[in-house]
Structure formats: C-alpha cells, structure tokens
Amino acid sequence: GTALLATLSQKSKKSEAAELDIPSWTREPGAPILKKAYGAPSSFEKDVVRRTWTKMRGGQGSTLTPLASLRGIITPGGLHFERHHAGVPDIDPAQHSLVVHGLVSQPMRFSLDDLHRLPSVSRICFIECSGNTGTEWTKATRADVQSTHGLLSCSEWTGVPLSYILGETGMEADARWVLAEGADGAAMSRSIPLKKALDDVIVAYAQNGEALRPEQGYPLRLICPGYEGNMNIKWLRRLKLGQYPFYTREETSKYTDLMPDGKARQFSFTMGVKSVIVRPSGGMKLTSPGLQEINGLAWSGHGKITKVYVSTDGGKTWIAARLDGLILDKCLTRFTLPWVWNGQKAILQSKAYDEAGNFQETRQILHARYGDNLYYHNNGIQSWLVSETGDITNVFI
Amino acid sequence: GTALLATLSQKSKKSEAAELDIPSWTREPGAPILKKAYGAPSSFEKDVVRRTWTKMRGGQGSTLTPLASLRGIITPGGLHFERHHAGVPDIDPAQHSLVVHGLVSQPMRFSLDDLHRLPSVSRICFIECSGNTGTEWTKATRADVQSTHGLLSCSEWTGVPLSYILGETGMEADARWVLAEGADGAAMSRSIPLKKALDDVIVAYAQNGEALRPEQGYPLRLICPGYEGNMNIKWLRRLKLGQYPFYTREETSKYTDLMPDGKARQFSFTMGVKSVIVRPSGGMKLTSPGLQEINGLAWSGHGKITKVYVSTDGGKTWIAARLDGLILDKCLTRFTLPWVWNGQKAILQSKAYDEAGNFQETRQILHARYGDNLYYHNNGIQSWLVSETGDITNVFI
Amino acid sequence: SPCPGEPISEDSISPWNIDISRNGPLPQGNGTPLIGKNIYLEKCAACHGASGDGFMDIYPALRGGIGSLATKTPLRTVGSFWPSPESVLDYVRRAMPLNAPQSLNADDLYSVVSYLLYINNIIPQDFPLNEKTISSVKMPNRNGFIDTGEENGKITFPYKEVQDRLGNCFRKK
C-alpha cells in the first residue's frame, strides 16, 4: 500500500459495477487501547520521515522535514528538521540549569522547576535554517521539496519570555547584546541583539504541547521568532549580557553572506519572505487531468503573510491564492488554490508578500543582485515544471 | 532524574558557592543525526503517557491525555486520548474509500487520492468525550487531572469541508441528517444534523500536520468541531444522507443524558463551556511558598472563550486570568495567572465564559439542577485543595 | 477523471449499507426467541452471561432495569432504556458479536434480537420478529427521550464558496 500523504499516488482502480468489499478490519476487532502509551504513525506512513544529504560525520549535519507530506502549519515533533554541530546530547533535566549573567544586576541560575514557576507564553512560529535552499541559489539541483526546502519547520513553543527572566536579574544600562550558549558538545553560541531579546524571544521548554524533543534542544531552547534557525540556541545553558556582539564562529565564519566584492554581510538575522508549493511538487506525478489542489507554505521573519500569488505558466500570469486557516506573525501560512490541469506543460510558482512590504523575487533576480556566492538567505521563487506526462521536476527560472 | 513536564517536582539542591560542573554531554559529541528518522520524546519524559481506567476488555475502552504535563493548546499525536469500541483497525489507505449516498443526486465514492485533490482546509479544535469528568458528577473520585479531565485533546485537523463533498454529489431537498459510519469492527455510527454538516464539518485526513494517527481514525475521520467526541467518526467509510436521524446506539442507549424523572435528553451534541487548572493540580506538591504560575485550559463547543476567572479561596473571590496565545473557535484556550502561595490552605478553581454567553457553574449547582444520573456533559467547576504541606487533592464543591 | 471521485450505484454500496432505523427499510428476515436462544447461547452468552445480566462493569447487561430510570441506581438495558427495536437490530448487526462483527445473517439477527426482547418480557417466546411484525413491538421506554432541538434551524448551503472552489465539479442541487 502507498502512503496516504507521501505522494500524489496512482489512483487505485475501481470496478464500478462490483459490490464493495467488507475488509478484514471491519470484520474483526482491532488493536487494544494503550497498545502504544505514546502513539506513532500508521505503518503505511513509514516513508514520511526526515532524510539527509549530509555526508556521514556523526553528529555534525542536518536532516530535512518531508514538507510535501505535511498539511496545515504544525510540524509534528518527530519530523522537525535537525541541524546539529556535535550531535544530540541526552540531557538529564534535573542536572541542567540556565545561568544568566554578565551585565545584569544579579547573576542568577534557574532550574527547570524555577522556569516552570515563572509566567509562561505559547506561540506558533517557524524555524528555518538560513542555509535552506542554499543549494538552489545558482541552479536547480535537488529533485523534491524535502531536499530543496526541508530545513523548515513550525511548532507551538511554550516557555518564559526572556524579558521576564531579565526582569528578575535586572540589567545594566550599557547592555546591548545577549550571548546565548548551548550545553551540547559544540557549546553552540550566538549573539542576540538585546532589542530582539526584549521583544519576542522565549526561553522555551515545550514544543507542540509536550517537552521539547531532544533534537530540538531538550530541556531548554531559545526561540527567536523570525531569525535564522541557528540563533534559536538548543540545549540552552547560558545567557550573558554584554555591550558588544560576541563574534562567535556562527556569525563570522558561518551565517554571513558573501557578496560579489568579497565582503560578507554580517548579523543578517531575519529570514526573508518566502513561499513554496508543496503539492504538486518535484518528484510527484499527476495521473489525470482535471481538478487538483495547488497547496503550499508561505512565511516571513518580518511578520505576517499578507498575500500569496500563484502562477501555473512560469510567471506570466498570477492568481491570488487563498490563505488557509491561521495567519500568524512569523509563522508558516498555508495557501491553496484549486487548479484544473489540462494535461499540458505547466510551470508552477508562488510569490509571497508580507506585512512589512517585502515580497519574493525570482531566483534569477536575486542571483543577479547578490552574485554567485551568497548561499544563505535564499528566498527566491521556486519553480516546478509539470510535463505533459504529469511528471514534476525542479527548474531554475 | 524526574520528568521535565511530569510534575512540580522537588527543586534540586544547589550549593551556591561551588563552581558549576561541566556535564558529560558538554564534553563529548551526542547522538548522530537521523538516529531517529521519526523522532520521539526524551527518555526522561517516559512518564508523560496516556493512561487508562478501563478494566481490560481488548479494544473497548479509553485512554487519557496527561493534561498536567502539556503546554500550549496542541496535543501531540502520541498523547491524544483514545476511545475505541472495537479497537484500532490497521487500515491500508489504498484499500479504503469514502462512500457518500442516500438523499444525494449522485452517489459517489472517493479514494484518498480523490480527497487530496479536493480543496482543503485546516483548523485547530478540541475533541472532548462527552463522558469526560463523568466520574466527578456527584463526588470527587479521581486524584489527578489526567484521570478527571483526560478525555480531552486538541489538534490541527486538515481535510475537505463536507459541504464541498456534498457539492460534488448534490443533495436532495428533503435531506436533514447525515449518518456517518466507521470502517472499524464497531462500524461506529452517529447521526449528524445536515445544518452542522454544511457549517463546519470536515472530512479530515491529517492531524497536526501529518496523516491521522491510527488511534484517531487513520486514514479518514469526520471532524465536527465542538460536538461530543463520539460524533467525530473515526476510520470514516460512509456518509448517508437521510430525512430523519438514524437512532444509532450511540444516540439512544449511550450519549443521552438521564434526568431525575427518568427521561433522557437526546441529541445533546455540543460540549458546554468548561475549564480546568492543570498546574498546580491534583497529585502535585508545592515545595515552597512564593511565586507560582496557575495555568489551565478553557474550551467551549459554542465558540470562543471570552474570559476565565480564577479563585484561590474556593470561589469566594475571583480574579481574571490572562488568556494566552490563540483564542480560537471551539478550541482549547490556555489561561495563566501568577500566584504567590503563602504556604496556607487554598482551594483553586477556574470558571470560563464563552462568546455565546454561557458560563461554567459549580458542580453542586449543576448536580442540583440535573440530578444524580446525568454523567455525560458535566462541565462543572473543578476544585483542587492545596494543603499547608503543599499537597494537592481533588475536592467536590 | 476530471472531477475527484467516482459515481457508484446504490447496488454496489449495499454490502456497506447496513444501517437499520425506524425510518428506513428493514432487512428481509425472520426469527423467534426460541431460535434466538440457541444463537445467543452460542455467540453471546460467553460475554453477556447465560441469563443476559452482563459481567461486572465489563460486559453490559442486556435485560432488566425496567422502572429503574428515575431511581438512584438506574439500569439502562435493551429492555429498560432502548427506545426502538430497530436500533437493537442496527447495533447487533454492525457490532456484535464483538469478536466477529457483521457476521450474523438476517434470520439470525432477527432471532437473537427477538430473544433479547423476550428476556425483557417485551414479546412472547414464539413471537416471529420480521420486517412486518416489528412495528407491533412496544419498547417500555419508547417515550423516554426528549429531543434537545440542537439540530433544528435553517440549513444553509455555502453556495458561493463551493462554486468558487469546485468550479465545474460543482453539481447544482
């Protein structure tokens, strides 16, 4: 049997005159309750998993979310993309704490229980690695949307606003930056502007209702809504206030954006407005002409999505898609558009707009503007070519 | 180590003068990427699982969501409560279809692929069994909130509005009810008013982004937002339009509400406005006086939550709680309130209001109004007694 | 096909079209409590007990409780609570026996349900239960239900929305 959400699979043949079968599962009782005290997907969905392009090197690498198989805006915890620099630590929460120090009035240490006693907030927002679609910067390289755009997920995060924690420690007047540091083997560290820290940053202990998943930073993660993925420090152990940025490796050697003149843009934090059609998308096959749903995701680190336009002719004409369900700040937004495929060649594209007035440009235009070497922060328009046979491939336009 | 979200556990002792340890997980690489292609919670969260009070009888019974350990409004798929009448069928989606017939212009059969081609919608809403808190109708029986209120979960559901499907089949003018039937061994069936069916009912194929979990009806489930859990027919195989209700067992022998005169209220569909404090709650222990967060859930089958009041003195005085995050139609809504526990006896209660003008009453008042035998649709106020030692128990007020 | 879904005939659907209700057509068949008793003992008694009194909180009682509904210990059974015999036929056909649902043929179904009615003193032991006689069965609690009226109100079809999204696949009513 084929996975329900894995592909636009071949329709099963039906002989319309024959009587319906009564399948075995209707004629006998199913599995007992509590067979799984913590449940799992159907075995028929076994192909809906994270995948990787990382050449083997232990804990250093990334895995990709199977976007084509997902619906709505929530990414299930088990399918959230991974990016680790020294693997996934197995942290005992009773042995873990968060230290806040530097330019504060009183350095403090918070156990998990302490954080649970503080006022909490929940919000849904996306996390996108700023290397997402980096491989597609100058040409179409990968076949499917998991491989091109899979460093992208979205969860409901719960925790304590960093401003409340800094309300308890107090701050010195000259504080401008916060160093956030993980307890993993990479002691992953980034400098967060204090302006952002006091705006909407959360010290999160829960994701989609439950404790953070180990791959997402159990037991504590910094959530910096709209900022590049790497800044959402996992396995968070330390926050240090300072007057200057800390110039860590991940904001000098990495996650800086190389321009044609050899200079690199530094402290490029916010993920640009972006969208992608996930169904139909690369690697799928349309099996018959007729009514389809074009379905995709749009997001922006600058705020809410305001509009998404879809083209089926490679950008010649555009139609406004319907924004489905919740339209939230710095959050995945689902768009849909009914489409009648006439069996001819088509090029599917989407173009998103955000409330800050940004919109998505073609890869070609961006590439002309920023040169060959940018890699990070590619928010260009993705194009999928539907052939006359219904086969769908990734094309660079 | 104790689970992060399992309890308000004892604070680990800290000797404040000593230097911080560098734990083993900071000194060595962690587990490699893709160790789990489909992830799972930390082993330290192993106590955060579904539990049951059902005496053993195979697939007939229910399991309870661990509400005290959950945050935000999304219930992770693995922790969604279960209620099955003939166990969990293991359905091959390629062998499954939905038949729509009866008072329609053209009976039709839809494969999963057909449904994926139709326009989709996503929404977040709760499902509550109308037997939830039934055990607490006339006295306080169970110790913790998982056991009292755990037949309650909330997910993002994605699928095709039933009105679109009926738009394809057409409808006869005298149609008034829809029979919905499952493919499980109970062929679970309920009559849905056509008014509701055309309003906001969804034929769902996805839950929290991924395919429905088997326990939630994989591959198809009817979602009737705000209606009692049992009407959200799982493993959906058939919809039949008719002029009259079908008087199935689940709307005659069960899920009808017995009044003091021996008559039973029938077709009581909508779940009333309700709320419960989940932290602190029964079975937990407060270990020191001082700042705490009171944190709970409110919901109503009639629409949005408008207000939640919290009392710490058993209902003498009430304080407005903060509604956290999203406030959605027929959806769990999180409320929070900072509270300084002074080390004295306290009785914690919450009282929710909805946009339709309903509010929650004490169990005592409801019990006086409806008599001893109602059981279903208990939306009374829950009371937790905090003793001077910090121990918390369930009390009936 | 240009529109998702395939037309199907009511004939093809008949193996799934199992619902039985007081307002719908009934299966053709016939049975008496005398015949039903054997089926009951063979296929039901192991769970529901030889006399139909159920087993603890695990397997429900199928008899008794008449007159108990307004007391402190109401017992809801086929005899005391179910409002119509069609609902019993419907439920037993779709769900019982628990270990082999949808395995009873129409005669066996009428027989075993007539036996349940008999042990509740609703019909005599030689009563032939079938699609004709069923209307004469008077369930003790047939007037025991009060409709909440939640289902009433205007039925509105979202015409524009469905038209917009289904296009040519929209079948006007």
Add this chain to the structure above:
Amino acid sequence: SPCPGEPISEDSISPWNIDISRNGPLPQGNGTPLIGKNIYLEKCAACHGASGDGFMDIYPALRGGIGSLATKTPLRTVGSFWPSPESVLDYVRRAMPLNAPQSLNADDLYSVVSYLLYINNIIPQDFPLNEKTISSVKMPNRNGFIDTGEENGKITFPYKEVQDRLGNCFRKK
C-alpha cells in the same frame, strides 16, 4: 525560595564562562606555532589533514583561500575569512577537537590557534600568542564584514507587563 531562581556568583559560573571575544577579557596563557604544531598533529590532523587542508566536504580546511573571496570559488578558512583571532580561540575552546570539546587548557589553546595562524602565514613560527600579543595579529579579512544594522534601534523594556507578572520578584533596573 519566594522567587524562582537562585543568585549565583560570577566565580561560580567561571567553568561555563568560556566565551572569548575581541571585546572581552582573554584567558591567561601562552603558546607558539612550534608548540602548537605538535598539538595539532596529535589532536586535529586526523580530521583536518596533516597540512590543514581538510577532507572533502566533510572536514573544513583550516588554511588557504586568501584572495579567493571575490572569485567563483571562494575558500573560507581561518586564514582567508575569519576576521579576528579571538573568534578562533573562542570556537576551538568550546568545540574542538570535535571528539573532546572543552578539553584544551589555555596554553594548548593559544598554541594550536597560533599554529593555525602560522600555516596561514599570518604570524611567524615563533610568535608567542597570548592575551597581550593578540592585539598585534592582523587577520587578512579583518575589514571584510559589513554590518547589516539589523540589531540597531531602540531597546524597550516591557516594564508594565513584567511588573504585572513578576510582582515582587521584579528587580528594577
């Protein structure tokens, strides 16, 4: 305690206080490329290669690429790209060697980083790298970064909200 969290002294934090940056205090220690070479060969070369040229796409090159940044094949290394030696000290101290992070003492750290600078022709092989001399190290790409300015703007503390929710646990600035 009435307020969540415990005061802690900067002294107690010192084992975690490992960041090194151009604006902060430096660890006390000293090393030269000559000493660093041995540490490199023992603890780093297995992955990054005997000459520091890395291994395929798997282990990054630690030397070379100077002058390549504006070409079609930019090579970003400690030599060609990193703007300041403090960042190298910081990263190697926290994250390298990959299999035993935070295992280098201050002298070894200065030594092995001085060796990386040496193989990039930034300092001579007998250069004593320490908290005093580091300011004289001139990284080739020290002026290679353009600040986007995203971090600029007014810093606003949500005073009322925090006061409301922390009550007496709020420490006025």
